[in-house]
Amino acid sequence: MSSPFWRHYRTLVSQGIQAELADLERLVSPVLFALTTLLLFAFAIGDVEPALRVHIYLAETFLTALFALQINFSRLFEPDRQDRVFDLMRTYPVDHTAWFLAKYTLVLAMGSATLGPTLGFAAFVNQSPSQPLFSWVVVGVAAMALAGLAALGVLLSAMTLKANARQILYPLLYFPLATPVLLAAVQSSQLYLSSGQITADVRAWLGLLLGFDVIYITLGALLFTELVDES
Amino acid sequence: MEITKLSFAFRHRRLFHNLSLQVGAGELVHIAGPNGAGKSTFLATVAGLLTPAAGTVAYQGSDGPIQDRRDALEYLPAEANGLYLKMGATQNLQFWSRLRGLNLSPPEIWTALTPWNLNHPLLRDGFAVEKFSTGMKRRLALARLQLSPAVGWLLDEPVYGLDAEAMTIFTNMLSQHLAKGGFALMVSHDLLPFAGLITKTVVIGGKPGTVEAA
Amino acid sequence: MITAEDRRELYLGAILLTLVVGHWLAAFYYAPVDEHQGEVYRIMFLHVPSAITAFASSAALAVFSVLGLKRRSEASLALAKATAEVGLLFTVLTLATGSIWGRPTWGTWWTWDARLTTTFLLALLYCGYLLLYAAMPTGPSRIRACAVLGILIFADVPIIYKSVTWWRTLHQPPSMLRAGGSTMEPEILWTLVLGIVILCLYGAWLIRFRSRNIRLADTLEAASFDQLQT
Amino acid sequence: MNNITGIATDAQPFIIMAYSLGALALLGYAHWCLLQRVKLRQLVAAVQQPHSAAIPPI
Numbered sequence: 137m138s139s140p141f142w143r144h145y146r147t148l149v150s151q152g153i154q155a156e157l158a159d160l161e162r163l164v165s166p167v168l169f170a171l172t173t174l175l176l177f178a179f180a181i182g183d184v185e186p187a188l189r190v191h192i193y194l195a196e197t198f199l200t201a202l203f204a205l206q207i208n209f210s211r212l213f214e215p216d217r218q219d220r221v222f223d224l225m226r227t228y229p230v231d232h233t234a235w236f237l238a239k240y241t242l243v244l245a246m247g248s249a250t251l252g253p254t255l256g257f258a259a260f261v262n263q264s265p266s267q268p269l270f271s272w273v274v275v276g277v278a279a280m281a282l283a284g285l286a287a288l289g290v291l292l293s294a295m296t297l298k299a300n301a302r303q304i305l306y307p308l309l310y311f312p313l314a315t316p317v318l319l320a321a322v323q324s325s326q327l328y329l330s331s332g333q334i335t336a337d338v339r340a341w342l343g344l345l346l347g348f349d350v351i352y353i354t355l356g357a358l359l360f361t362e363l364v365d366e367s
Numbered sequence: 368m369e370i371t372k373l374s375f376a377f378r379h380r381r382l383f384h385n386l387s388l389q390v391g392a393g394e395l396v397h398i399a400g401p402n403g404a405g406k407s408t409f410l411a412t413v414a415g416l417l418t419p420a421a422g423t424v425a426y427q428g429s430d431g432p433i434q435d436r437r438d439a440l441e442y443l444p445a446e447a448n449g450l451y452l453k454m455g456a457t458q459n460l461q462f463w464s465r466l467r468g469l470n471l472s473p474p475e476i477w478t479a480l481t482p483w484n485l486n487h488p489l490l491r492d493g494f495a496v497e498k499f500s501t502g503m504k505r506r507l508a509l510a511r512l513q514l515s516p517a518v519g520w521l522l523d524e525p526v527y528g529l530d531a532e533a534m535t536i537f538t539n540m541l542s543q544h545l546a547k548g549g550f551a552l553m554v555s556h557d558l559l560p561f562a563g564l565i566t567k568t569v570v571i572g573g574k575p576g577t578v579e580a581a
Numbered sequence: 582m583i584t585a586e587d588r589r590e591l592y593l594g595a596i597l598l599t600l601v602v603g604h605w606l607a608a609f610y611y612a613p614v615d616e617h618q619g620e621v622y623r624i625m626f627l628h629v630p631s632a633i634t635a636f637a638s639s640a641a642l643a644v645f646s647v648l649g650l651k652r653r654s655e656a657s658l659a660l661a662k663a664t665a666e667v668g669l670l671f672t673v674l675t676l677a678t679g680s681i682w683g684r685p686t687w688g689t690w691w692t693w694d695a696r697l698t699t700t701f702l703l704a705l706l707y708c709g710y711l712l713l714y715a716a717m718p719t720g721p722s723r724i725r726a727c728a729v730l731g732i733l734i735f736a737d738v739p740i741i742y743k744s745v746t747w748w749r750t751l752h753q754p755p756s757m758l759r760a761g762g763s764t765m766e767p768e769i770l771w772t773l774v775l776g777i778v779i780l781c782l783y784g785a786w787l788i789r790f791r792s793r794n795i796r797l798a799d800t801l802e803a804a805s806f807d808q809l810q811t
Numbered sequence: 812m813n814n815i816t817g818i819a820t821d822a823q824p825f826i827i828m829a830y831s832l833g834a835l836a837l838l839g840y841a842h843w844c845l846l847q848r849v850k851l852r853q854l855v856a857a858v859q860q861p862h863s864a865a866i867p868p869i
Contacts, residue, residue: 140468147465151451151458158453158495215451224449227414228466229437291733295726299716308712309730312705313737316744323748340747348740355736359729362650418653418721587848594841601837605830620822624829631833667840674836681829685822783837791844797851804858 141234148230148238155215156246162211163249170204170254178261186266190329193269197258198321201251201278202285202314208246209289210306212239213297222297226364236290236360240353243286251278273334274325280342281321284349285314287356294363320345368439368519368550373422375405375412382408383571386422390519392548394566395541397558404572406554407445410521413552414442426519441515445523445554448508452497456485456507459496464514471514482536483510501528509533513540520544520551526560534560590790597783604776612772621685626772628678630780631671632700637781638668639703639735641788642710646731649724655799656792658714658724661731663792665710667784672704695746702741706734719802 156162177196184192216222225235255278259270292309296302324341328334374384382405390396398406411417413424415436426433426440433439450459457476464471471479473492480486483506496504505528512520520541526534538560541551545564555561583591608626615622645661648654679697680690691697710730717723765773 143468144466147462151462154454154458155451158451215453218452219450220444220447221449221451223416223444224442224447224463225466226416227437227440227442228463229435230466288733291729295729296713296716298718298722299713299726301716305709305712305716308705309709312702312709313733315702316737316740319744319748344740344744344747351736351740355733359732362725363729365725583849583852587852591845598837598841605833609826621825623822623826627829627833670836670840674833677832678829681825681832685825787841787844790841790848794844794847794851797848797855801851801854801858 140229141231144231144234145238145241148235149241152215152238152242153245156242159215162214163246166204166207166246166250167253169207170200170250171257173200173203174254174258174261186264189262189264189267190269191326193258193262194274194322194325194329196262197255197274198278198281198318198325200258201254201281202311202318204250204254205247205282205285205289206307206310208250209243209286209293209310210296210303212243212246212290212293217297232361232364233357235364236357239290239294239360240286240356243290244282247282247286247289248279251282269329271325271329273328277321277325277328277342277345280345280349281317284317284345284352287349287352288313291352291356291359291363294360297363316348317345320348369425369427370413371423371425373409373412373424374420375408375417376420386569386571388567388569390550390552390567392518392550393545394550395545395561395564396550396552396567396569397561397565398552398554398569398571400571406571407523409569409571410442410523410552410554411444414440414521416442428518439517440519440521441512441517442521443508443512443523443525445527448504449511450496450504450507453495455492455494456480456496456499457491459507460511460514463511467515467517469514469516479510479514480507482513482540483507483533485510502530502533505529506533509537509540518549520549520553522551522553522555524555525553526555526557538564590793594786594790597779597786600779601783604772604779607772608776612769613766615769621682624678624682626776628675628682629773630776631678632675632696633777634780634784635668635671635675635700635703636738638664638671638784638788639706639738641785642668642731643735646728646735649728649731653721653724655724656796658727659792659795659799660788661727662711662714662795663788665707665714665731666791667787669704669707669711670787671784672700672707675700676704693749695742695749698745698749699738699742702745703734703738706737710734719799 174196177200181192181196213222216225255275256270259268263269289310292306292313296305296309299305320341324338324345327338327341331338368390370386370388370390372385372387374386375382386409388396398409400406408417412419424436426436428439449463451462457473457480460476460479461471461473464476477486477491480491485491485503485507496507499507505525509525512522526537529537541561542564544551553561558565604626608623612623612626614620642661642664645657645664649657649661676697679694679700683692683694684690710727713730714723714727717726
């Protein structure tokens with residue numbers, strides 16, 4: 137497996153991870169943002185009668201996840217933007233698909249590092265004696281959502297690399313495109329939690345989520361090359 | 368390397384037009400011309416960063432045409448060194464050399480740092496490169512160049528920020544590279560150290576893209 | 582100042598515009614009264630063609646974006662940008678007429694009807710495209726970035742539509758926006774089809790006209806840079 | 812167009828509102844494009860005067 141593709145992939149992933157570890161702020165700030173957002177939701181929504189608690193919990197969790205992940209995605213190329221590393225990388229014989237996959241893997245890792253605490257903390261603050269809200273199926277749904285969003289995130293990040301007012305432009309492009317993921321995640325989790333098992337409806341929603349993932353991973357790999365080629 | 372009729376317009380402004388140039392083994396081409404004439408744009412175009420309006424850049428390896436220009440060229444930008452600023456010197460060199468297919472152990476990287484006297488236990492590891500001085504960053508970038516197997520160097524103000532001692536180290540390094548059959552295109556405001564080495568001069572911004580033998 | 586070419590373009594535009602107005606008259610007087618909604622359903626003859634033009638524009642945007650990636654020319658970017666602009670115009674028109682139609686029909690200005698919601702998102706996506714166009718400096722990287730976004734938008738619309746439709750069917754049966762039940766009387770059907778064709782043609786004309794303005798502005802920008810030079 | 816004869820009165824205001832919005836959008840945008848085209852043509856004419864840099868015929 138030492139063909140250039142995998143060598144480039146491993147080199148880029150390990151460099152990406154080291155860049156994250158070298159600058160811990162990049163991992164901590166999205167989590168802090170997520171926890172703050174969850175508190176804001178709790179203060180805004182206040183007490184909820186049990187019937188609605190599950191629905192509110194899921195809405196809060198996935199909205200917070202969507203916002204927090206957006207921070208990870210939009211700052212993905214930050215280390216590469218400094219000192220023209222990104223341009224230099226383009227003059228190196230790097231396989232562009234390996235480059236995309238490396239960035240995708242990296243943002244999956246960063247995303248899980250944000251998603252984990254978000255899901256945990258949301259269940260923790262919203263639970264009640266009768267309703268322990270944490271469920272591994274919801275975590276699975278969140279993982280599927282992350283898989284699609286990450287591909288979209290990498291593509292948008294590379295696309296807006298040279299745009300000015302990037303910080304405000306990114307969410308304006310990301311959120312509308314990500315709505316199907318939010319819908320699918322909340323709906324499938326809610327149907328599961330209310331019925332207790334994977335019904336046909338839940339499977340339908342998960343199928344849509346899977347469709348989104350597949351489309352955006354393939355589009356990502358194809359279109360990333362277009363973004364990185366000359367100039 | 369064979370450049371034929373390369374022309375480039377930046378924001379519809381013609382920087383160089385129909386510029387043709389042959390660069391053989393052991394040649395050092397000096398890119399001359401007033402500021403803002405497009406010297407850096409020319410190097411970036413040859414490096415593949417910018418799409419030329421017209422013309423081609425062809426790479427003739429000893430055993431036939433080179434498929435990917437990026438295998439043959441190592442680019443040194445003018446105002447940047449391509450360094451991960453939050454990481455250490457060894458990590459940086461290891462990354463770029465591994466992308467070139469070299470699997471160097473840290474001690475091997477340290478020996479590459481030695482000529483640029485960056486091989487200090489406190490400096491080479493765990494010390495973010497952003498804390499380096501401009502000259503030290505430039506020397507680290509030149510160490511990357513030295514490690515690279517690429518045959519052609521595209522140097523944009525290589526000696527920027529270097530002190531006299533580093534300047535001589537760079538000149539020796541460049542002449543060794545040329546002696547080994549490598550070539551280089553260079554933009555430099557300071558030509559004194561390279562007097563004997565330059566084989567050709569290309570003027571950009573003066574008369575349109577003419578080539579005069581130095 | 583107006584060249585002969587401009588004049589020809591304007592004649593074509595005038596013809597299309599009269600066709601649009603002519604169709605409106607047909608919508609008022611030729612199409613019969615609808616037994617469910619009475620007269621107010623006539624808004625459909627503007628709402629549905631406008632919606633179809635808006636979604637057709639997203640397809641056109643994708644086509645110009647792929648062209649943009651292939652040829653990397655400013656011309657394809659100008660066409661794509663014009664398409665996004667006209668698309669935005671028609672999505673906003675669709676939302677406005679949809680909500681005006683909704684008021685007498687359901688008593689509210691807005692319902693989370695699947696098609697309306699998707700149109701709303703499409704409007705946001707067009708705005709995003711125009712923002713990216715404005716945020717990037719002129720040059721090949723802008724052509725590429727906008728082209729990729731154009732393709733993303735087109736890829737996402739069907740997913741959005743499916744997810745929104747499922748989201749709504751869980752709560753409310755498909756809305757009764759379709760006038761005259763499933764089988765439309767021939768007069769209504771033909772008036773509607775005619776309206777769709779005419780409005781799409783008019784939309785295409787708007788795109789062409791606007792894209793030539795953009796090309797003209799690009800050329801003048803180039804001239805101003807040359808002026809800078811001398 | 813204030814009283815479209817032959818249309819039931821209660822639906823009239825909504826139809827008028829919708830179609831006038833339609834006219835505003837379709838005509839307004841075309842008008843804006845036309846004004847822009849005229850302005851650009853004037854600029855081109857001004858630029859192509861003998862004293863300024865030559866510009867390829869558009």
